[in-house]
Amino acid sequence: MAKATKEVDIERLIAQEASDFIKELEVERVLKSFKLNPYDILDLGINATENEIKKQYRKKSLLIHPDKFKHPRGIEAFDQLKKAEAMLGDKDKRDEVDAVMRHARVQVLKPLFPPGTNTSEVPDDDPRLTALDPPLDMQVKKKAREVFVEEELLKRRAQKIAYANEGAEAAKKEAEINQRKRKQEDEATWESRRDERVSTWREFAGTSSSSAAAPKKTKKKKLNVLG
Structure with a gap:
């Protein structure tokens, strides 16, 4: 036991x-x-x-x-x-994947048939395909890999361009914001010094008025006495 x-x-x-x-x-x-x-x-x-x-x-x-x-x-x-x-x-995503796989299959079969042949209608069990070495499925996967990689690189390049454009647009907006900010600061500074400018102007105006009111000194002419 x-x-x-x-x-x-x-x-x-x-x-x-x-x-x-x-x-x-x-x-x-x-x-x-x-x-x-x-x-x-x-x-x-x-x-x-x-x-x-x-x-x-x-x-x-x-x-x-x-x-x-x-x-x-x-x-x-x-x-x-x-x-x-x-x-x-996901139907839309699968359609995209299937489109790549069909394209890869056409590319694999294209050299095997006369020009003008609709290779998309050639069944997988066709004797010309079943005798392939490496097998059709393996060749299609390999070709699909190349297409997937190419498409992924294109997407990444497009994303980089989009990010670069977004960055340029963001920099432009930031520059505009900074410009408005500087303008507001300049206006605030101008307004804050208003009393100082008024006081300076009054002093200048007062000095000018005093100078204008004071009588002008006339130079006495020297008399020649005849002897």
Whole structure:
């Protein structure tokens, strides 16, 4: 009986270690996935349905949830998983991601078909695609990565330009405010010295009046006496 219990404990321990190993691999997979591609993070194809996305997210989140599995970067991986599911759950954002993925697929297939071929209508199970090496899915993901990076760089440049314009506008407004402030200070200083200016003017005016009222001294002419 004791031997049987010991064997059960060993099997349970092995199963736990195997489970932890799988969880660790999943955390590392999520962390290594391309952060701008939610399909890559969730390990899904572009044709995944809304229900499949939800099921996959639930499966992955239960596997690596920080409360269920302790990992130094478990919270980071779980956050990436949540963001990916939220992005694909938002119709507008998913449309943007899908547009990039479709564009990447067209770019991969373009050299494989004659000019004028509508490659968007070529199914994935076409013999010319199933024989590709590396596989089509891998090539599309790689090309999509390039497109995502290019678009992200364009967005960042646009943001920098916007921030620069905002900074220039803010500097202009600050200069205008400082100019108004200086004008107000000058007006206040002018007003505060009004009494001083009035007093000075009165003194000047009084001095001028005194000078005007005083009789002018006439120089006496020297008379020549004839002898």
